[in-house]
Structures are given as C-alpha cells and as structure tokens.
Amino acid sequence: MEHDKYKCWTREHIGIKKCAFWPKIRVLGSLAGCDTQDVPYDYSATTECLEEPWKAQYCNGGIIHNSECYNGTQGWTVYGQGKIEHRVSKNWNNFIVALNRTHPSDSPSQQLNLTQGMYYAFSAWIQVGEGSDIVSVIFRGQNGVALHGGTVIAEKGCWSMLKGGIISTFSGLADLTFKTENTTAEVWIDSVALWPFNRTQWRSHHQETITKVRKRKIKFHVTDSNNVSLDQAMISLNPIKPGFPLGCSINKNILNSTSYQDWFTSRFTVTAFDNEMKWYSTEKTPGIEDYSISDAMLQFCETKNISVRGHNIFWDDPSYQPDWINNQTTAQSLKEASDKRMISVVSRYKGRVVAWDVENENLHFQFYEDKLGENASAEFYAKTYEIDQNPLLFMNEYNTVEYSVDRSAIPAKYARKLKNIVSYYREMHGNITLPMGIGLQARYLPGQPNLVYMRAGMDYLASMGFPLWLTEVFLMKGENQEYYLEDVLREGYSHPAVQGIVTWPTPPSSADCQMCLTDQNFKNTPNGDIIDKLIKEWSSKPLEMTANLQGFSEAMLFHGDYEVSVRHPNTSSSNNVKLQVSEKSSDFVRLEFGDNLRVYL
Template identity: 45%
Template sequence: MGRRALTILPLLWVAMLSGGAAAVMQSLPYDYSSSAECLPEPLEPQYGGGILRNANFSAGLQGWSAFGHGAVEEGASASGNSYGVARNRTRPYQSVSQKVYLQNDTHYTLSGQSTELLRLPVSNGSADIRAVVKTDGDFVHAGVVEARSGCWSILKGGLTAPASGAAELYFESNTTADIWVDSASLQPFSREEWAAHHSAAIKSARKKAVRLRARGSAGEPVPGAHVRIEHVRSGFPLGSAMGAEILRSPAYQRWFASRFTVATFENEMKWSSTERLRGREDYSVPDAMLRFARSHGIAVRGHNVFWDQPGQQPAWVRSLPYRQLLQATARRIRSVMSRYAGQVVAWDVVNENLHFRFFEDRFGRDASAELYRKAHQMDGQALVSMNEFNTLEWPGDPKAGPSKYLGKLFQIKEFPGNTNDARMAIGLQGHFSVPSIPYIRAALDTLSRANAPIWLTEIDVAPGPNQAYHLEQILREVYAHPAVHGIILWTARHRQGCYVMCLTDNNFQNLPTGDVVDRLIAEWKTHSHAGVADADGYYEAELFHGDYKVTVSHPAANSTVVQSLSVDRETDPDTEFTIHV
C-alpha cells in the first residue's frame, strides 16, 4: 500500500451551556489518519503529542522513564532521529513510560502520529506490543500492534478515563525484544468535542447537498414551484440477524420489515445446519427465509460458508481424512454458493480465521486464501468478507488486533487468483461488554487503510444496567465513521430469548435496546422537506443517503409531478436534478 494523506475533519465548533446561556468553544478536529505500513522513519506525533511531554524525544529522555525496573536509553537513527529504547527486557511490562494526569469522563486517543499512535520497531522478527495505561487500581489496555523488526509500526488506540487522577502510559510485550518508542501522542477530547466529530463526519459521509431545478415544458425555469421531498428508504444498510422463527410469526415479520434493510441468518445457512448428516443437504429453511427477505426488499449477507473453529464443524466433518475433507469442502462451497449466488450482498467465507485454524491445520497456511479464491469464482457480484471478533471489542487481544486483521486480509488478497480487490470486505462482529469508544474509532481508522468496505456484522452488548446506553454509544460511533458501510445487530428473536441481546420482548414490544435502535433510525433519516423554488427555479436540500419521493407543483399551471430520487456516496454534489412540471 502506498502512503496515505492525512484525513482531518474541518474545524469544529461545540455549543456548551454555561449558566443557562449558550457559549461556543472551538473544538479540536479529529485526525482519522493511520497506517498499516512498515515505515522507514517515524511520522510526526499527532496533535503535537497531546498531553505527553517531549513526544518525539527531541529533548532526549526528558519526561520519560523506565517502567517495571527496566533499562531505558536514548537511541538515534542514522538520519539523526531520536527515540526511546527499552533494553535488556526480562518482563513483559518493562518498557518506556510517561506519567500523565487524566481527566474523568474524557476520551483519549493514543498514537504516534495521532493521539495514541506509536512507532514501535523491535530488534528482530515481529512482536505484539500493547499500550497500557496504569491508573489507580487498574490496568487499561488501550491498543495493540504487531510490530516488525527494522521499521516503524503504528499503534493507534484509545481509552476513556474512568476517573480523574495520576496515571502512567507504558507498553508491554511477551517477547524479550527491545522496544523502541517514538512520536507518541495522548490527546484528550471532551464528550462534547467527540459528539461534534460525529456530527461533522455524518455530514460528510452520510449526507449530500442536493440541488433540484424545476423547469417548464419548454425548459424554462419555474420560479416559485412548490417542492416536497419525502424519505422513502434509508441508503445506509442497518439490519439484524434473524432466525427461522420469523417464518412462523407474522408479528415478528412486521416488526422486522418495518425497520431493517439488511439481514443475516443466525445459523440457518451454516454448514452444520444445511448438511447435518453427510450427503443429506436441506436448504428448505434458508430458502424460505430468503424469500421472505426478498419480498420485503431486505438484502441478505451469506453467513457463513465455512467456520474455522473446530467445534463448529458438522460432527461428521471433524474426523474426515485429508482427501475426504478436501472433497467435502469443495462440495460445500459449490453447493451453498451456487445456490445463492446473485441473491446475497456478501459472503462470510471463512468465519473467525484469526482465532481458529481448523482448515489451516488440515490444508496448510493458505487454506483460507484458497477458499476465498474459490468464492470469488463462485459469485462474481457479492462482497467476500472476513468476519472476526475482538478486533473492536478488546484492545488486549493480540490474535485479532487491527494489524493482525490486516495481515490476514493482505495474505488473502495477495494469494494467486485473488485479484478482485474491490470485492474484499472487512467484517467485524462486535460482541461488546463495556466498550472503549476511543479504541473503536482508532481501530476503524487503522482498518480503513485497506480501502475495503467495513461492516459491523454481529453487534450486541452484554446484559447489565447500562446495556442500552452502551449500545447507543457503539452505534453512534460506528455509524459516524466514514469507512463503515453497514451495520448488523446480532438480535435474532426466539421464544426463549436471544443469543445475548434482544430488542423486544416475546410480544415484539420494544425493550430499552429496541428504543435505542428506533430512535437512531428516526435520527438518521431526512424528515420531509417542503419549500418553494427560488427565482431561477432552484431548490436545495441536505439529504441523508437514501431513496426519496419528490413532488413538485407548478405555481400557475394546474400540474404536479412526482419523481424518484436516489442519493448515495457516489452522488456528485455538483449534479443538478431537473424536474419538468
């Protein structure tokens, strides 16, 4: 991948209430830039280092110290760049560190070129390096990167301060390799600033300014034409998992179809469901679910062709010898993908292939890549996606951090025959307990460097008194991120409940989580626009992406025209939509 230019939001302004009067403060823009490259030299610290002193080590080790009774030295490259080095490490936590003071209820971005982004080359091979913030009584994981020897890797992460007080930023690794640190940054953002970033990103990534022009039968402008714009369907894919029970419940069907534009079948398309017994395939249930979805204009993600977890294979598959397993996998991919090719928008080809390796252990390192090659051949239209957990949920999981995810993605894309990069997608499950909102944004920043559509595929939140609050935080964060192309909630409803999180009770009355979803659906749509065209026949409106019904009435002639309008990411803001009345 080549170098990417920094992507920084324009200057933001945040309205604050002070003593009943509205005060306006300047808000620091958020820097979405990151990198998946191995860099020869570190970049400049994002935000000038934020609250960190001597972020680029230009003043030697001033402000920095050794954590965990280790040895810290100043290093310098041949070009004269200075950095900190933790040497002779015998414990995972021995590293370079800096003491800071955190403010309660404040989001912090960590980087070494943008709040919590650090260049961490290691002395040989590669190593997983985690950023940790030690607070009073806790150790908060803020990010992880697979750092490679001989170049600088960027770790971007974040955390929300649990309380005001002294803290210490340090790095840990389970190897004893030297850790080099440079261009560090820890930038605070208030909740109001963070929300302002959302507003600015939504305006840029989810809306378009549209210019309509009313013209008469001879092409002349029609000043004073009455214009009404009604939002018919959202252009952003927001959906939920569904189970087979939806086929037996008209109430479930009405509830689902009135809200969602995309669905994933919870289990019904999986190998263990369609071929429980060897050679006896049964697609009757997913066939019926697909008919229901299509009858309501609901797109479907194909979940999944294979699952890399050994325990999730059909029982008869697990003990097959090599050649029979090879034949069985070939039949499976041919069977399910030929049946539904052209009818689904994406395929989770090999589920959870960062945490598990059933097929890699049986067929070799490139097993997933080979299956993706076959998937590309079987369905030439749908996205083919990885689908993994803990990439967003937990900064401390070294198996699924953003850099590990991208490493696997690039391995698949670079495999011979996988040349259609445009159809490769990133699937992130999103099974959360207490989310780290700054880390979610930072991880998405890094993943966006792949230039692949990002989907949140299985969002849920563990039960608890703050479940609905956390769900709203997560949905607002991922919807606002420019790289996210769709969201699926993992909320298939069963009589006995849901996998982790339900949106309704058994009577399809909303729970607090369902209220959150309905409120956001309403917020993320354009409410009816009505007005009058100007002297040149123009009418302008800012619209969320989606499908619209536009009604234009001539002020003099007794004529009204109704026309459809679609607005999406690709809509040219300079396009003039002409309506003849």
C-alpha cells in the same frame, strides 16, 4: 530550527491525513499552533511498516512531553528495569530505545494525570530490535488499575503504528507504559501522542462526520420544457429507502409470524440468518442437503426488498462443524466435503446475496488450516470469488475492536490475515484484487465499551481501503445496556469507513433475553426503542420546499432513495420521479416540469 518529519495532506471529506517525508521549519512545543478547545479527532492510520514514522498526532503529541524525542530522553523515564537512551536514524529521525530489559513491561514511560470519564486518543510508532512481537500500551494507575489501550505487531527494521486509546475509569496519576513478551528485544518508540476529549467533544465528532459522509447538499432547479426557470414551484421530497444499510439478524420463525415480519420489515434494509444458512443446518447428514428453510427466508427477504448477507460458508471453530465432521476427519475427506459445500451454497445463492462471510472467525480458530494447510482460508476466498464475483468477501471476527487484551484477533493480526488472503489470489491470478470486506462483529460483554479503542481499530483497518461493516452488534445483558448499545451504534454509523451495520439480538422467541429488541409479542424493549430512535434520527423527513425567483431550492439530505414531486401554482398537475442521493451522485438536479417530470443530473 528543527526538521519536521512530514508534510501532511488531508482528504477533506472525511478528515483523514496522510503524511510523507519532507523537511520544513517547525515550531517547538507540544501544543504549538493548537487551539486546545477545538482539536479535531485524527482518523489517520496505516497498517504498513515504514522506514520512518509519521509525525506525532494532535499538535506534536498532545499532552505527551517530548513526543518526537527531539530533546533526548527529556520527559521520559524507565518503567521497571533496564534503561532508555536517545538515538538518531540515518534520516535524522529521533527516537527512544528501551534496552537491558528483564521483564515484559520494562519500557519507556511517562507519568500522566488522567481524569475519570475522559476519552484519551493514543498513537505511537513502535519498532523492536529483533524479530517481531506484539507490543501493547498500558496505562497503569497508582491504585493498581491497568487500562489496556491497544496493540500492534512491531518488527525489526521498520516502524509500525500503534493506534488505540482508553476511557479512563479513575482520576489521578498513571504511568504510560509499553509491554512485549520478548524481554531480550529492544523496544523503540517515537511520535507518541495522547489527547483527551470529553464526552460532548467525542459526540461532536459523530455529527461532523455524519454531515460529511452520510449526507449531501442537493441544489434543485425547476424549469419548464424550454429550460425557463419556474419560481414558486413546490418541490416535495419523500424518503423511500435509506442509503445506509442497517439491519438485524433473523431466524426461521419469521416465516410463520406476521408480527415478526411486520416489526422487522418496517425497520431494516439488510439481514443475515442466525443459523439457517450455515453448513451444520443445511447438511446434517453427509450427502443429504436441505436448503428449504434458507430458500424460504431468502425469498421472503427478496419480496420485501431486504438485502441478505450470506452467513456463513465455513466456520473455523471446531465446535460448529456439522456433527459428521470432527477431529478424526481426514484431510482428504474434509477437502472433498468442503469443496462440495463451497460449490453447493455459493452456486445456489449466486447473485442473491450482497456479501459472503467466507470463513467465520479464522483468527480465533484454525480448524481448516490445521487440516488443510496454512493457505486454507486463502483458498476458500479464491474459490468463492471464482464462483460468485459480485459480492464482498468478508472476514468476520470478534474482539478485534472490542478488547485489546484478546491477542488472537488484534487489528494488526486481522490486517495481516487479510493481506495474506489478497496476496495469495493476486500471485495466482495476475494481480487481481479480491473484493474483500472487513467484518467486525462488535460483541461486547456487560459494561462500558471502550469507544476510543473501537474507533482507533476501525481507523487502522480502514486504511487498507476495503469496505468495513459491523456485522453482529451484540451487548450482553447488564446495567445500562441500551445506553451502551446506542454508543456502539453511533460509533459505527459515524465512522467514515463503515458501510453497513447488522445487529444480532436474542431471537424474540428465546426465553434467555441477553439482548432483546422486542418481547415475545413484538413490543419494543428499551433496546428496541434505541433502534427506532436512531433510525428516525438517521433518516430524512418528508420535505416541502418552494423554489425562489430563479427556480432554485436547496436541501441537505441523507443518502438514500427519494420520490420527488413538483407542483406549480399555474397548473393543477403534479408529477413524480425517483431520485437517488449518494456520495457519488450529482449535487445539482434540474427538474423539468411539464407533461412528464424529468430529472437531469
């Protein structure tokens, strides 16, 4: 008999588990109780540093031996120098410690047999013996290949979850290792899990989640005005607008091109402007503002019922400031100019944008923090909210879910920055939580994206409870570009936490086509064909149903707006009403057929 560490509960509609400390009898064995042919993906994650770790994912660790360290160091060896030892906490939690380290990669290790092309989902709980440091997981092949699987900021005194994974580029033996630059610190590990999925299984997760979070089964009941059921009534459903925001960026050329307008408006429901709303575009000369182009673009979008993300108020990269702002600009003059910019753009477009990218890329760059102090970002978000309280306020970063080797914007740093912004406002304004958004650009270099790491990063950040968007999806030109673009879009759309996607293609007029959706005549490229294919797949088709003898009929519908009409054999009349289907809408709709069709939810 052993103590299991946790009791788990499940949010069934998205398949997420959360666990709390609770002893119970446990069956030993790494795959105890698991059907190895049908293991679901585990979306659970947390950004919190906990007194004790959760239980290992994937049936007590999946293919990891002695994942929760109940059997001492059995199955674990030392990678590099130093030694490992087994310890037990005051709460009877078992874990393994690497100590006497002299190299960043000295760590506990297990040797695994990887298969090329398999998707390996990984998680572990990490603590360090002193301070805090970034800890990475690396799968080291015998051929010298090192596959980076994820990172976390580990701390002394509490356990942090490292969630990630790899798509293996080779078949053969590999050493599972951990790396941290502080060689004087002990590295503690527990609840280590690794599970392999093939591509078919990985894709099956998409469909399962789409059915749960992007669709809703609606039961219709057709009655007359006396609430008497009408059998044989014909119900027609015509989709008007999809519920999930999918879009692409646009530039000023759309204002003078009907071909551009037709191509764009026939496909998308949301957009962001390439450059036209940015500070360096609206105030090229200090004190002289010109919003004429962004005004026209926003008005165009409003007439076409297309939502706009406000991109952006500030950009933390020193290379993308107005020419008259540079490293010689004093802190006082920068504060005055930035305050003026904030009030100007946010007030002008208040109530007309669905989101603000308040400060772009403020993990990779610190232009404003260096000039105005460490709370510059937090103050920008606070001031934006004071002016315009309805839109989501986004951080917007690259390489957070794309590449774990970029330590500037790892998910743990993203979460820490977001928490600082939120806590800064809560402390000053009576516990009010800012309406934050998690913006992940999803910009990839040529080659196969690490979809496992992408999903794990989204899981981790989604646990904070804020809406998540893919804001600038872009894949640099390379072999199989359209194939990989489809993979990234499917991964984003199917994730339970993602509430919108904006692609960021090369402008149609550009001669350098890095990721074009059309040619210069607005004929689809293979990338554009992928977009059309997915829009069609993720939309309900026009549907006609016949009510049964009790007047009922059912349909599984994508979220969105529909026009509903009802006809009956005993009358020639037909009436239309609008219906919105969403996660929160009723799953029962009564259609009262008479002189006017009425909807009762």
